[in-house]
Amino acid sequence: MSTGKETVAQQLSEHLVRLDYQRLPANVTAKAKEALLDQLGCQFVGSTMSHSGIIYEFIRGFAGQPEATVVNRHWKTWAADAAFVNATFGHGCELDDHVSGVGGGHPGAICTAVALALGEKEQANGQAVIAAIAAGYETEWRVGRAMLPDSLHRGFHSQSLIGVFASAAVAARLLKLDATQLAHAFAIAGSHASGTREYTQSGGEVKRMHSGLAARGGIHSAMLAKAGLTGPLTIFEGKQGMLALFAGRDDPRPILEGLGEEFGVMHVEYKTYPVNIAIQSPIALLAELIQTHDIKATDVERIDVGLRNEHNVLSHGAIREPQDILGAQFSMAYSLAIRVVKRSNDLRLYTDPSVWRHPEVLRVARKVYLHADPRLARLKARGCHMKLTLTDGRVFEMQEEYQRGNPENPLTAAELTDKFRRLASSVFSRARTEEVINTVSRLDELEDVAELTSLLIPER
Secondary structure (H helix, E strand, O other): OOOOOOOHHHHHHHHHHOOOHHHOOHHHHHHHHHHHHHHHHHHHHHOOOHHHHHHHHHHHOOOOOOOEEOOOOOOEEOHHHHHHHHHHHHOOOOOOOEEOOOOOOOHHHHHHHHHHHHHHHHOOOHHHHHHHHHHHHHHHHHHHHHHOOHHHHOOEOHHHHOHHHHHHHHHHHHOOOOHHHHHHHHHHHOOOOOOEOOHHHHOOHHHHHHHHHHHHHHHHHHHHHHHOOOOOOOOOOOOOOHHHHHHOOOOOHHHHOOOOOOOHHHHEEOOOOOOOHHHHHHHHHHHHHHHHHOOOHHHEEEEEEEEOOOHHHHHHHOOOOOOOHHHHHOOHHHHHHHHHHHOOOOOHHHHOHHHHOOHHHHHHHOOEEEEEOHHHOOOOOOOEEEEEEEOOOOEEEEEEOOOOOOOOOOOOHHHHHHHHHHHHOOOOOHHHHHHHHHHHHOHHHOOOOHHHHOOOOOOO
16 A cells, blocks of 8 residues: 555545445444434434534524535534534534544544535435545544544543544545545644643533534545645654644554554444443443442442543543533533432433532532552453442442443444434434434435435424
């Protein structure tokens, strides 16, 4: 593949432009459709969140050409702006997918929004959309392998830092860029890369917009590259490239290793609860202990949560008393406290300020302690070791290496479809929900992806 003189961006681009639908293994195309359905459910419920409404109204103020559909709205706008809004919706409630292992970020929110917006604008067929989504996941996973966890440790958020390259890859496929143009799109996208993780320490809803920033930045990068704008082709491995600046690393090989042999979308993991990925396993284990032993809030003396020794994982102990929705969803203490007190982690418990201030919830939250557990050190997943100490002296412990939804501990197809139905019910009737499910299942057969996007608007 390589002449030895090509940059990483050039080699990756040559691989991605060859990822036609016909060359993708059947399990890859099936996974892409599965991920698409999961993300649409996230966009539906995300479109109802108050912070998402701010983004929508902001973009609504621009007189954009009606190129692409905004989910759950009777309105179309420029494809880049529609993708900006829909990606923000998709990342708006912390239920969107994640890339397992050392690759990071939530590619679904970005890849789906970009693929459907540009697919609608370009009148692309379903197979082209599937291939574009696969290219986006591929890029997110590969670039993430080279930059993480170091970029996270430096405080950068993968969603907008790495996601902009995934967006550029999706856009390039649908705009029919050649390998040279895609390499320049990557080079331009580097100037859009941004986003800090300070929200994990003190909250702030701007985090939701990072997906939108990546989606729009990637589309603009691909469009500008198609128009002839150039960028530094050493954007990944250069002395002032992405790896050096954001991760302090100089080895780009993980971006290129196993091209054509291993596909990024196969590393997707799904969420059960509307919280950060590192909090999924602790909730599940605590829920099982509570149910098995009928534990009440007054029974709890202490909750010890053992996690991988990574700052970005252990940092979720910083917030104990949430001041906003994001703070609640990124608080390990709050999430475990509402499981004990409310016996639920329903989204409404994260959006209701009265629950944030509930005295019993706050009391239990102060009994939660996070620490690095050497038993989990070798794992690339986000399992945990749970130790629950009761006031009567009894101690219960549980451990799982891989959280539910990880490829090593997957949700079933039925569970994923049920999740979609629950999320879609927030905006659609049962009939429309089933119509979306059926249309995604036969996406390969669609001559125009507008057949799907036309189902994403409110029912009259």
